[in-house]
C-alpha cells in the first residue's frame with residue numbers, strides 16, 4: 683500500500699489536500715481488498731474505484747484551473763498527461779473480469795496510485811518552481 687507522504691506536498695494547500703484525498707480513497711479500496719470478513723466485496727471495491735476515477739477527474743480540473751491562474755507554462759503538457767490518464771482509467775472495464783478479481787483490482791489500484799504519486803513528484807512539483 684502506498685500512503686501519503688509529506689514529500690508529496692507541493693505547498694499549495696487546496697491541491698495538497700486533494701492529493702491527500704486521492705490517497706485516502708485508494709487506501710479505502712486497498713483496505714477493503716485485504717479484508718476477508720466480507721463474502722462479497724467486489725461491488726464495494728468497484729464503487730470505490732469509481733469514486734477514485736471521479737475524484738481524479740475533479741482534481742485534474744481544479745489543478746489545471748490553478749495552473750491557469752498563475753500562468754503556468756507547462757499547463758498544456760499537464761493537460762495532455764491528465765487527459766491520457768483519464769482515457770486510460772476510463773477504458774478499464776471491470777465488468778468483463780471473471781477470474782482473479784482481487785488480483786486484477788489490485789493491479790489496477792497499483793497502477794492508479796503509482797501514476798498519481800509519480801505525477802505529483804515529477805510534474806505537479808514543478809509548479810513550485812514556476
Ligand SMILES: [Fe+2]
Pocket residue numbers: 701741745802806
Ligand atoms: Fe495533481
